[in-house]
Amino acid sequence: MTNLLLEWLIKTIVILLILVTAVAYVTLMERKVMAWIQLRVGPNRVGLGKFRLWGLMQPLADGLKMIFKEDFIPGQANYWLYIAAPALSLIPALMTFIVIPYGSTITLFNRTIELHVTRMNVGLLYILALTSVGVYGIVLAGWSSNNKYSLMGGLRSSAQMISYELALGLSIVSVLLYAGTLDLVDIVNAQSGFHGLAWNIFRYPLLIPVFITFYIASLAETNRTPFDLPEADSELVAGYHTEYSSMKFVMFQMAEYLNLITASSITTTLFFGGWNGPFVGRAPFLGPVYFMLKVLGLIFLAMWIRYTVPRFRYDQLMRFGWKFLLPAAIVNIIISSTVILLKY
Amino acid sequence: MVYYIPVLLILIIAVGMASVIIILSRLVGRSRPTPEKMMPYECGVEPVGTSRERQSVKFYLVAMVFLLFDIEAVFLVPWAAVFRGVLESETYRSLKYVFYGEMMVFMVVLFVGLVYVWRKGILEWNR
DSSP: HHHHHHHHHHHHHHHHHHHHHHHHHHHHHHHHHHHHTTTOOOOOOOOOOOOGGGGTTTHHHHHHHTTTSSSOTTTTSHHHHHHHHHHHHHHHHHHHHOOOOOSSEEEEEEEESSSSSSOOOHHHHHHHHHHHHHHHHHHHHHHHHTHHHHHHHOOOOOOEEEHHHHHHHHHHHHHHHHOSOOHHHHHHHHOOOHTTTHHHHHHHHTHHHHHHHHHHHHHHHHOOOOOOGGHHHHHHGGGGGGOHHHHHHHHHHHHHHHHHHHHHHHHHHSSSOTOTTTTTOOOTTTHHHHHHHHHHHHHHHHHHHHHHHHHOHHHHEEEEEEEIHHHHHHHHHHHHHHHHHHOO | OOOGHHHHHHHHHHHHHHHHHHHHHHHOOOOOOHHHHHSSSSSSSOOSSSSSOOOTTTHHHHHHHHHHHHHHHHHHHHHHHHHHHHHHHHHTTGHHHHHHHHHHHHHHHHHHHHHHHHHHTOOOTTT
């Protein structure tokens, strides 16, 4: 029992460290990708001494700068809610990742270590629940800073996130029809056949439309462009975090990028075989590598969309969510279940 | 149940991390408040009115509709999770059309609900 507890503790801490580093470098990747799409160079100055290293030390410099900024609380803000809001949005974002498997098993110090922090038979529901909790941070931030832009951002964000959560949940139901379990580890293990290429999206072509609705809904859930109405820079300054500065601002940014990473990981797990790939049976250490490559690919796709597609208008956003995405998800469930029924 | 212990672990670590970040920036960053700085930011103009104003009732309606639909979506999850299992099991196989048909009736009700909300104009934002 003590051994198990120690293993969990180590895995949790390692995962958190990897996640925090990943967040820092995803922000750099975002700036680089944005720069390349707009035919610029992007951050390339901050390096080690004389070596510029393509700006690889930029996130470190940004972090240091942000710590030393003035930690400012507006005069008319609701003091405790204003402080609690960034924590409320960061904590659920950090907690989601523990149920996602990122490899099969490896042997280290004569111990077989399973490459996932924990598994539970309600893994997907756990993730859905935590993403719903994440809305509270944004809404409270918008309300407590006592600023009109923040309030508008918070309200928009809550309405948008709950609207697209329906489409997200119903898309997951379609995947469940094929997978037959909510345990993410089992879902990934079921995709390991045919030299590690029996991914759900290849095995069941009917999941392709489901993937599209799921991906659009998850972009909206993570407040990415074209759904970044909560922080639409051109009309709301910065939306719900207008009044935030210093590390509290960083916490909102971290939560946002953590959500992006988690959403990409879940998409990988549900549709693209998780850590499965060629030769992974013979060399288990390839599992995390494949997983990382797939997640990076999906993150790149999200960035590509961000700098290519213009932002929706708010009424268009709500119309798209309720009148297109939600009916499409329901029709997907009906088609999938009918096809499965006819097969047996 | 033992597999839920890591959730507790990560909750403690995440709360700790968040508090350390908040306290650290409070200690390290300097603080020089001025009356102008403490005002709500409105692009440099003197703030007009308060921000505790009335809001559009649309947001409230969307929240209500969301609650209804989300409960129905949650109802679908257990059905979907055991769907293949029921079709494959020897005991329940004879009931597969009942199992499928009942949920289809429920889905039709769900769809009719959506059409009702649609026709009532709750989803029209520019009216």
